[in-house]
Amino acid sequence: MATDGFEMLIEALDELAADDIVGVAQRDAIVALDKAKARLDAELSRRLAELDRSSEHQALGYRSPAGFLMGRLRCARHEAYRRVRVARHAEEMPEISALWARGAVTTGHVEAATSIRHSAHADELFAEFEGSLARIAAVAQPEDVADSGRAWRDALDDHLDRDGAQTIAGEQRERQVATFARSIDDLGFLRAAFDPEAATIVGRSIDLAYERGHRAGDPRSPQRQRADAIVEICTAYMAGSPRTGNRPHVLVVTDAATLAGAAVGRAHSSDGTRLSPSTVRRIACDAFVQQILVGAGTVPLAMGRAARLFTPDQHRAMVVRDLGCRGPDCDVGPDRCESHHLAEWSAGQGPTDLDNGALFCRGHCHRRLHDGGWRVSGNANGRLEFHDRAGNLLGHSEPRTPPAAIVTKRGAQRAREDDRARERVAALAGELRQRRATAR
Numbered sequence: 001m002a003t004d005g006f007e008m009l010i011e012a013l014d015e016l017a018a019d020d021i022v023g024v025a026q027r028d029a030i031v032a033l034d035k036a037k038a039r040l041d042a043e044l045s046r047r048l049a050e051l052d053r054s055s056e057h058q059a060l061g062y063r064s065p066a067g068f069l070m071g072r073l074r075c076a077r078h079e080a081y082r083r084v085r086v087a088r089h090a091e092e093m094p095e096i097s098a099l100w101a102r103g104a105v106t107t108g109h110v111e112a113a114t115s116i117r118h119s120a121h122a123d124e125l126f127a128e129f130e131g132s133l134a135r136i137a138a139v140a141q142p143e144d145v146a147d148s149g150r151a152w153r154d155a156l157d158d159h160l161d162r163d164g165a166q167t168i169a170g171e172q173r174e175r176q177v178a179t180f181a182r183s184i185d186d187l188g189f190l191r192a193a194f195d196p197e198a199a200t201i202v203g204r205s206i207d208l209a210y211e212r213g214h215r216a217g218d219p220r221s222p223q224r225q226r227a228d229a230i231v232e233i234c235t236a237y238m239a240g241s242p243r244t245g246n247r248p249h250v251l252v253v254t255d256a257a258t259l260a261g262a263a264v265g266r267a268h269s270s271d272g273t274r275l276s277p278s279t280v281r282r283i284a285c286d287a288f289v290q291q292i293l294v295g296a297g298t299v300p301l302a303m304g305r306a307a308r309l310f311t312p313d314q315h316r317a318m319v320v321r322d323l324g325c326r327g328p329d330c331d332v333g334p335d336r337c338e339s340h341h342l343a344e345w346s347a348g349q350g351p352t353d354l355d356n357g358a359l360f361c362r363g364h365c366h367r368r369l370h371d372g373g374w375r376v377s378g379n380a381n382g383r384l385e386f387h388d389r390a391g392n393l394l395g396h397s398e399p400r401t402p403p404a405a406i407v408t409k410r411g412a413q414r415a416r417e418d419d420r421a422r423e424r425v426a427a428l429a430g431e432l433r434q435r436r437a438t439a440r
Contacts, residue, residue, distance in 0.1 A: 035103035042100040042110075048087040082111070089114040092123065095134040108142035116149030119171065122156060136403075143272070148403050150274045155264040155406040157276075169276035172196065190230075197279050200269040207335065209233050251334075253320050254280045257405060262414055265405030270319050271333045310339040310357055318359050321381070321399045326358040327365030328386050328395025337361050340369060342376055342384070355381045 021029075048065060051057055057068040065087075069080035086107075090097045096113050099105040113133055117126045129152050137145050178192035194202055209229035218225065251270035257263035258277050267280045275283075310318075318339060325332040337359035341352070358380040360366040368374045374394070378384040386394040407415070 034106070038100060038106050039103045041107040042090075042097065042103075045083070045087040045090050045110075046101075048083060049091050052084065052087065085118060086111055086114045089117050092127070093117065093130055093134075095130055096137060099134060099138055105137045106142065109137040109145050112142045112145040113137065113149065115146065116153060120153050120156060122160070125156060144403075147268075147272075147274050150276075151264050151267075151403060151406055154267070154276050155408055158261075158264070158408040158410065161409075169195065169279050196269070196273045196275050197283070200271060200273050200275075203271065204335065205233055206230060251316060251319060252280055252283055254284075255405070257411065259284060261408065262411035263405040263407050266402045271335045272323065310352055314352070314354060314357060315339050317354055318357060318380075321354070322359045323400040323402075324359065325361040325365050326380070326384055326397045327360055327368070328397055330361060330365050330397075332361035332365075334359055338366055340366055342378075342380060355379050358384065 016033075048069075051068070052065040057063075057065050060068065062068040062071055065084045066075075066077070066080040069075040069083060070077060073080075075083070090100070090110060093110075093113060096105065096110060100107070100110050113130075116133070117123070120126050133145060133149060133152075136148050172195040175193060176195050176198060178190070180191075181189050183189065192202075206226055206229050209232045210225055213228055213232060214225060220228070252268070252275065253270065254267050254277075255263075255265045258265045258267050259281060261277065261281070264277055267275050267277050269275060319334040322334065322337075324330070324334050325337050338361075339357050340360045342356050342358060360369060365374075369376065373389040375387045375389070375391075376384055377387070378396075381399065383396055383398050385396045388394055
């Protein structure tokens with residue numbers, strides 16, 4: 001861009017900053033500005049890649065492009081290295097970069113794709129997968145890009161026969177660390193990083209202890225309450241809490257093909273954290289495994305009860321189906337949701353069945369259904385519609401469909417063997433029919 005172009009850009013920003021926005025609807029402006037921000041990030045990344053390629057930073061006295069960013073832009077170290085990594089990978093992702101340059105995806109989408117490409121160590125194979133990832137990025141959230149990319153990476157590990165240390169789960173396990181130190185006045189400082197499986201266990205444990213210790217109007221800050229929750233967990237352990245029975249209560253959702261190693265499909269904890277299929281299979285070796293039969297569209301079949309409350313089995317089935325709050329435009333995960341009767345059981349209308357039950361977050365949507373005037377209609381196994389007291393449509397939701405499973409090398413081999421077996425059976429049946437015809 002010429003100098004005049006930069007000056008015009010600055011002038012445009014000055015004009016925007018001078019706008020009187022009080023009392024003016026901002027939704028369209030926010031969308032437009034976010035799109036423009038993505039385009040600016042893409043242009044900055046393009047120019048940073050050129051600075052890196054030309055070694056211009058060295059002429060300015062910096063050893064690396066990251067050093068230039070830290071020196072000239074006062075970037076934090078991790079931010080500088082992240083920007084350089086994204087710039088280098090974005091050049092090798094033409095489809096995703098084109099969407100970024102148009103503002104059709106956010107910088108978060110590109111960073112998620114960059115992380116997958118960087119960790120895969122298989123650039124040629126990623127180039128074949130990039131088109132699929134670009135189509136996901138164009139319509140979904142960065143988390144969906146990361147989740148689909150992880151599924152592809154897991155299938156790649158299987159296809160390349162990588163050993164445990166080379167897989168993404170193995171790499172993350174190697175990065176799992178914890179340090180605990182005391183200050184001169186005996187304050188303790190805990191710093192830790194966990195792989196996805198461990199993060200699910202630790203996070204769920206802290207959440208449970210947090211909820212148990214929280215009180216209405218609690219004067220403690222959330223950070224203080226979490227610290228107290230960790231102390232409670234450690235105190236219970238030191239006191240000799242029961243150490244037999246089931247593993248910690250972490251709900252893992254998977255499918256039969258993934259558990260058998262024939263495909264890479266659903267493999268995540270109840271809070272949405274993606275787990276590698278190998279991790280899921282290892283957990284299943286020492287866990288309570290419950291089979292939930294699903295019908296068309298991956299909807300769990302009804303498990304009716306005459307009881308007032310939904311059973312733990314039914315709640316787990318809702319987690320599999322809903323993957324979080326079913327409120328309109330709500331993305332709260334299932335760990336912070338409660339089971340709710342769509343047609344109230346207390347009114348004598350609503351059975352305690354899966355088609356009459358759905359997950360709603362405790363903090364907002366569930367309260368609105370009971371006290372806020374929301375009206376919900378539809379079947380929980382399909383589309384739900386929400387209206388206010390006046391009958392105005394507030395939004396709708398449907399069961400969240402997981403991405404299609406990616407067939408692994410083992411699954412493809414098994415499919416070929418099944419095809420050959422069917423061909424042999426068909427050939428034998430043909431020979432038998434021919435012999436019978438000849439005998440007649």
